[in-house]
Amino acid sequence: MSADVGHQPPAKSSECPICESPIARVHLADPFPCPTCDHWLYVPRYYSYFWSFVALGVTVASCSALGARGPILLLASVVAYYPVLFIMSFWMRHFAPPRLRPCDRPRRERQNP
């Protein structure tokens, strides 16, 4: 028997597109420097939009599958959306990390060396 039986697949992490080193913590909203090569990187906006939309779809589908209809479906979806989004953001950071893009150093960082 293999020693790997029962182990979960290793969590993925984002990679720097310049030096290809793994980056454990990415900033979804703002550009940030690669800890290895210091090039500035950012997460494309569509990444957050896409996963927010997927979370909304999962929320509505789950509430509908549990029997919610009409105004109750709307109310249940509003209440359940943030917990679902939280769970999905945890999942996506570990198993579908964002593909980073290089960018210029932000202006506010240039003023404060």
Ligand SMILES: [Zn+2]
């Ligand atoms: Zn790098």
